[in-house]
Amino acid sequence: MKLKILPPTLRGDKRYLAFEAISQIQLPRDDLIFMIWESCLKFHGECETSKFRLWVTRSWDLNSNNSKKDYFHLKGILQCNRGDEEKVRGALCLINNYKGKKLVFHTLGLAGTIKSATQKFIKPSP
Amino acid sequence: MINVKYFDFHLKGKKPDSDLALINEAKRLGYHGVSIFYSNEQYNLALENFNKIINDETSPTHLKSFKIDDFSITPGIIIQGKNPHHLQKQIRSLRNKTNILMVDGGDLKINRAACENVKVDILSRPYYKRRDCGINHVLSREAAKNNVAIELCFNDLLKSRNSLRSKIIAHFRDIIKLQRKFHFPLLITSGARTIYDLRTPQDIMALYRCLGLNKEEILMAISVSPSFILDYNQQRKDMVVDGVKIIDEK
Numbered sequence: 616m617k618l619k620i621l622p623p624t625l626r627g628d629k630r631y632l633a634f635e636a637i638s639q640i641q642l643p644r645d646d647l648i649f650m651i652w653e654s655c656l657k658f659h660g661e662c663e664t665s666k667f668r669l670w671v672t673r674s675w676d677l678n679s680n681n682s683k684k685d686y687f688h689l690k691g692i693l694q695c696n697r698g699d700e701e702k703v704r705g706a707l708c709l710i711n712n713y714k715g716k717k718l719v720f721h722t723l724g725l726a727g728t729i730k731s732a733t734q735k736f737i738k739p740s741p
Numbered sequence: 742m743i744n745v746k747y748f749d750f751h752l753k754g755k756k757p758d759s760d761l762a763l764i765n766e767a768k769r770l771g772y773h774g775v776s777i778f779y780s781n782e783q784y785n786l787a788l789e790n791f792n793k794i795i796n797d798e799t800s801p802t803h804l805k806s807f808k809i810d811d812f813s814i815t816p817g818i819i820i821q822g823k824n825p826h827h828l829q830k831q832i833r834s835l836r837n838k839t840n841i842l843m844v845d846g847g848d849l850k851i852n853r854a855a856c857e858n859v860k861v862d863i864l865s866r867p868y869y870k871r872r873d874c875g876i877n878h879v880l881s882r883e884a885a886k887n888n889v890a891i892e893l894c895f896n897d898l899l900k901s902r903n904s905l906r907s908k909i910i911a912h913f914r915d916i917i918k919l920q921r922k923f924h925f926p927l928l929i930t931s932g933a934r935t936i937y938d939l940r941t942p943q944d945i946m947a948l949y950r951c952l953g954l955n956k957e958e959i960l961m962a963i964s965v966s967p968s969f970i971l972d973y974n975q976q977r978k979d980m981v982v983d984g985v986k987i988i989d990e991k
């Protein structure tokens with residue numbers, strides 16, 4: 616049986632970090648999640664990371680647009696606890712390689728809803 | 742709202758093509774200016790390349806800094822002194838050649854010689870390959886007196902792991918503690934070699950806030966201090982002593 620969802624007043628506050636990743640290898644979703652968790656755990660430790668409530672909400676693979684370039688490009692939205700955005704951001708910028716290949720995470724911006732994060736930073740309207 | 746200008750004051754220069762890619766990426770990430778460092782041998786060649794790529798034929802060929810739109814590029818020289826005497830000799834010969842002079846730290850005697858020399862702009866990584874942070878209250882006082890900025894290099898954090906990274910963070914904290922007491926200029930730089938080493942100014946700010954700096958201190962280190970070094974060095978040749986400047990009547 617599935618638990619009934621908590622009322623909005625009892626749910627924790629969230630923030631959505633829009634990010635982009637540029638890498639020398641293709642990044643599947645599982646690897647992306649592993650890297651984010653690994654970096655947060657290494658930089659802040661288990662106790663602190665448990666407060667972040669990290670969740671990769673969506674990711675967009677943008678490689679079809681730049682087939683000529685020598686790197687892979689993806690964008691995504693990461694959900695985290697409100698008040699801990701700076702800590703997550705700090706941990707994300709310390710990711711620099713995966714499986715011996717270079718990669719970099721840039722935070723594009725911070726938003727209160729998935730919709731606004733997508734509209735502002737992922738697919739900005741002209 | 743105040744328009745803050747962010748600077749990355751330590752990019753490592755290699756080849757003209759890769760340097761230009763690095764500069765373009767810094768511009769895309771939201772920086773307003775960069776300083777790219779070369780060894781003494783590579784500096785002239787780099788300056789020639791910048792003159793060819795950025796400036797047209799009408800502009801003077803002896804420029805030491807460049808601008809693309811509002812984005813400033815300032816090539817500088819990094820000195821690796823073997824001993825204090827060698828370092829002073831290098832500083833004397835290179836000071837007029839470039840706008841920004843950086844000394845690669847790590848050795849205690851080199852750190853001291855750099856902090857005591859008013860002609861040095863930046864002491865880079867005084868903690869490098871050391872068990873302590875490389876500066877103490879005496880060197881801090883000298884650095885503040887001679888306006889020598891101490892650099893905290895992000896690349897050192899990026900390229901280290903586990904216990905080494907935690908030691909570097911501890912060194913950063915020691916330097917920050919001394920800076921709060923003696924008020925020497927502090928610089929936060931990326932030390933980037935490739936585009937994969939660059940981060941946005943907001944990410945760098947978030948990281949250093951985790952390390953214990955507050956927002957004002959970070960803005961000083963990433964924006965105010967670099968601007969001051971650039972302005973000060975443009976007037977340096979007119980300065981007789983500190984506080985006395987020759988003003989051209991024209």
